[in-house]
Amino acid sequence: MAGLTSQEISLLFLELGILLAVARLLGELAEHYNQPTVLGEIIAGILLGPTILGSIAPEINLLLFPLSGNRAIVLEGLTTIAIALFLLVAGMEVDLSTIWKQGKVATNVGIMGILIPFIVSFPAGMLFPTILGRQSEANPFIFSFFFGIALSITALPVIARILMDLNLYRSDFGMIVIASAIFNDVIGWILFAAVLGMIGTAPAHNFAVGQIILMTLGFGVIMLTIGRWLINKILPAIHAHLSWPGGFLGFALAVTLFCSALTEWIGTHAIFGAFLAGIAIGDSPHVREHTRTILNQFISFIFAPLFFASIGLKVNFAIHFDLSAVITVLIIACLAKIVGCGLGARMSGMTRRESLAMGFSMNARGAMEIILGLLALQYGLIKEKMFIALVIMALVTSIMCGPAIKYILKPVKPRRFIDFLLSRTFIGSLRAKNREEAIEELSNVISTELGIGAESIKKEVWEREKIMPTGIGHSVAIPHARIDGLTTPILGVGLSRLGIDFDAPDGEPAGIIFMILTPKQDNGAQLEILADISRTFRFPDIREKALKAINYTEFKAVIKSKTTL
């Protein structure tokens, strides 16, 4: 039997538990403030690693997260697998057909988004190796080449997420951004594979540089053509003959592991194979939504946090922080990318405003930049200070992306009713027997919250209700009114197990009563919230569960189960 002692096993579980819990919590916190999850995960690692915990309580830090010994080896193995799986998922999100559909613009933006950053960064890498933290033994040419590529990569998942949040994902603008990002990424990764090939990994170098690059390119081409075709042929047979989803999951992971092994052996890196496997697998229309979801969620919520948090365990972000490197990298990265992609967009006939928004979108680096930087650090190409500068640049560009697009394009995001629910205006069990009493009860709680007289609220809502009853069927009623002087919508919710007749078209009494007050001058608010409520309560299970909620927290949990889908 090999060597993990009981003590090591115990601490390994503790270490992973802490890492996962803190990474997930801070990831959630970041999301809560509309920031990329990876920001929280990286901070979790910084808190638990040498930077913070290590300087407060170094012995606890080393006990929990040792830098050598069996547990360090297990964690390294685990995070290496985690990052390959993360790239599998990232690859599966790449939809090559989008590029063909948005051909011209995507190509222009994609190429300019690599060319301009490269033209700016390559000389910078040659001229200022000290500021940019070139490792002393590293080849200046390879270093500059890496720097050029590193600044040109984009973060597809981050951009997709931000566009969704801004309700722009399915717009024309959104589709062009996504297509450009995919094009940009595929080219960027191939070039990065070439960089890795140039570095090789000195001790176990199997091939010469030229061979590595050729083999990597060859493997990439094969995977995206024959490999893609073959996987698409094999999948229906797997679905027909093997159990589901076990057959697919096993197949997808085995293919990924083999591709990772191959590219690592060639001399680039395991993640490159995993990314290609992801593109080839994800492209097949035979991949079912359910299996995609299982893979995606387990990997994004378990493996990815572990990997990104583990970065902070290896590097001391305080000691190696170098302001001039951070600022230099940040400025070059932003300027080159925004100008490059903006120009590409303008050349393709987009408006000035849209071109600028395109620049800021493509500027988001996110997780990919961090992975790139980590590899360069591990391969001895860059110093810690440059790695930190890249991490910060990746996070800052991701953070500024959303607000920048919002400021430039001012997209209209329909309001969701869930954002206006308040525990203080929630009545778990209405005493009311009829419409008027229900409206009165809800007016009372809202009145306390708003500081407006309950009588005047009730009057407005009841006037409206008398004109036409607000039972919308499916046991939901939505009495509402526009109130003068209100600056933001406010909702009251009352549940009635017996049901109150709101004269719904389906004749059912209402068990869930939303009272909706919106600002008088805001035309959209009321419609958007009404539409959102009726959309949400179309699902019979949500109505049933919402009616059974015993308090505000449970009620909100039930609603969220649908609205986050």
Added chain:
Amino acid sequence: MAGLTSQEISLLFLELGILLAVARLLGELAEHYNQPTVLGEIIAGILLGPTILGSIAPEINLLLFPLSGNRAIVLEGLTTIAIALFLLVAGMEVDLSTIWKQGKVATNVGIMGILIPFIVSFPAGMLFPTILGRQSEANPFIFSFFFGIALSITALPVIARILMDLNLYRSDFGMIVIASAIFNDVIGWILFAAVLGMIGTAPAHNFAVGQIILMTLGFGVIMLTIGRWLINKILPAIHAHLSWPGGFLGFALAVTLFCSALTEWIGTHAIFGAFLAGIAIGDSPHVREHTRTILNQFISFIFAPLFFASIGLKVNFAIHFDLSAVITVLIIACLAKIVGCGLGARMSGMTRRESLAMGFSMNARGAMEIILGLLALQYGLIKEKMFIALVIMALVTSIMCGPAIKYILKPVKPRRFIDFLLSRTFIGSLRAKNREEAIEELSNVISTELGIGAESIKKEVWEREKIMPTGIGHSVAIPHARIDGLTTPILGVGLSRLGIDFDAPDGEPAGIIFMILTPKQDNGAQLEILADISRTFRFPDIREKALKAINYTEFKAVIKSKTTL
């Protein structure tokens, strides 16, 4: 940076890929023959490990699966985590309330199913330590205690699966078996934790035996009461405030890792904590079906195969195979368990036949026995030959369980139409324009398959069709007939993109036409198959996708996506 070289990473990915692929494939093969998946997974390890590959090509075996060094450490860490996660899922399947509902019988069977095996095995362990492979340094008392417990454990997941296959899961008999198995398992695991406590792990022994047992029991009681209550309180808040399902997944895994760390630290084993965490989490009604599925599927299809296959890598099943140990263990295990549980059932008023079936059900040991054996081996309590005997006993008892119940109870399993589909009687695109032509086309292909004249088949079906058209709506039609001399049902399937009018109640033309021939004397077959088809095609998405299938494989894949759910 810690120590994995590029060569090691490459081989690690290759090793995991091979292990996963072979384990999944053989697992599927086992399932195909209605055998427990774990059988295939264990055999995968035996093939790839020292037993087979190691004796044919020892250098390849050692290159792929080294027994020491960094990669062995990573694999050990990974499989240790895998087994804890497997126990999390197993624990989540334990529904404590079932025990209360079946109180008396479950308690009787559960207790007798532990008592009798223990009474028989404990003296056997004391009297025949050599045959039973006691490790020379092991304490005879602890060894016999372990042997007693090992033979009394049951395999809940295996039994549940077999009962489902036999269509007995939701029967009264099935519920009693499940309740007894749960009761048996919970007691068995607590006793096993006590055994582990007695062994301790010599070098890093934190506590005395008494303390370990007390702390383990205390932790168990706390988890099943306060822990369960607390988790149930926390889950709605997680669903309300964190993203979904990421919040839950992170929470469940972090809780599991912490519990595992704690029990490992106490001196029992990580899996015990994971199992308790699983029971406590799985018991909450707030765990959503979707998240349960994600956890279950990812862990059962990825982590479990890796773990079970890895067992065969560590032990040479040929060299250490000892026939007398295997036979002794097998006989004692089967007799004691079947008699014990049978008696318990008989005492509770079950019929003789049912009691015997109960005995054989509870006799299935499955994966749990293997895990127990592995721990005893790692803790230096038993020799390899005893471990192998336990593995074989676990597999044999699981394999014989299904056929035995079937023979004793002769349950009737409704036939599924998917079992009678044939690629040779599938017509991807019917030329027919009307009912009669469609029936003729299908009669022709079935005729070739059966060797019965096409004319006589068509006549029978068309006669039936003329009495009452067989369009059942949702664009499905089911022309059918009973044929004299047929011994088993046979189906023909024809797809028609244009649709053929089968006079369905909803007026829609039929795109999917099933022609169903059943044996004349078999009353049930026709009804069961018809009911199964109409049940399956209730789902709109399956109709749409089935209509788009371009060949038999795709068609079957679409159907399976629903029938395996």
